[in-house]
Amino acid sequence: MSEYAAAAAPQPSPAPPVVVARDLTKVYGGAGSTVRALDEVSVSFARGAFTAIMGPSGSGKSTLMHCLAGLDTVTSGTVHLGGTEITRLRDRELTLLRRDRIGFVFQSFNLLPMLTAEQNILLPARIARRRTDPARLARIVEVVGLGERLHHLPSALSGGQQQRVAVARALLGDPEVVYADEPTGNLDSRSGAEVLGFLRDSARDLGQTVVMVTHDPVAAAYADRVVFLRDGRLVDEVYGPTAETVLDRLVKLES
Template structure:
């Protein structure tokens, strides 16, 4: 399967697609100020797979993630999460879908400073009035290795620990897919490796589906595949990436853009 064959929706592990975009376009502005951020993108993200999205600044990688996650409207084409077409949903239905089916991890952690680590992890479920699956919650907490830090507030945690809390929060409700936007962008290399290792483990041991936007070749090397965007289009795909191979590919793209 290639990046431009979303409707086949089956990877080498036999898993169907958790999310699919078909001829997806996103346009900002009108007239002379109009910018096409996504230009006819078709792609599927398979269940139980870790995908990294890379590209130069302005290539559309964050826009693609936001459209796929239902955080931003689309200008044309379609986006499906599972069997649900996002454009068919009302704002209320879309909010409910994101709450039940999607997890988010952002560069800035987005933790509430007055809550403990555990309270931050369970906050989305508390807001929704949903009781956590205690066995699953315990599994997630053990996976992020924060059992002894659950009563600590964000200011009492390192950056890496805060991001692991954010990852645990994203996983706690058993979402079908997690979108991570530069999750290691504010972390040192050691803390970043901890978070990336946790995301890799969640795919391998829990069958989680993860789509991660990153500019870091080392971060991308944790993924099963890497999609490369340029000028709002998917221009290449790499399976079983290594940091050296990703860096080499990115250098080639940059060289081609400057010619």
């Protein structure tokens, strides 16, 4: 059991967990020079909750997200997505699981420039030959709030609008969880606020489970909960964060 798990007071969980990681350890390298990027991390993410992962540079945030999402293998420990232990799956099964059950949002928006916003949102479903639920599309379009701009090319959209298109694309397939890796890293603060508000609304209004890695205490304050890593260990968490409480914990972690 991790030092954090032993010390933490139990917190009320609003809903059953969608993602559960148990005793996750990730060691990079071998023969002499190894890095223990994750050290027995146990954490779970409740349905419909928006959680931020924070910690100093090199604390293991990206590694944790990659292991949770089946983008990287683990050295030991398990990750469950719903009833599926993803740490046991083969590459082909993982590819399908990522395509069908997980949404991704990255720092770079990764929109195709020759397709309109709406076509970009619909593209993964088309590639997977998945029928799009028109009611869900309409709901997401309403939450995205792009209006007429849905028919514009990405080049005619602001950075914040482009990232909202990327989030809408991630949400359309009704994934069990959306992983967002520094989604506001390329945005000015106003556009960042738009995207974060949208992620928060998708959790509140659509019941979407969202897990976001960020360096920014203001971004983390949009989440329902912030978990903190240091040296590959989960060392703290805050429910109902504000930018001030998050900054305060970060300063303590880095001192």
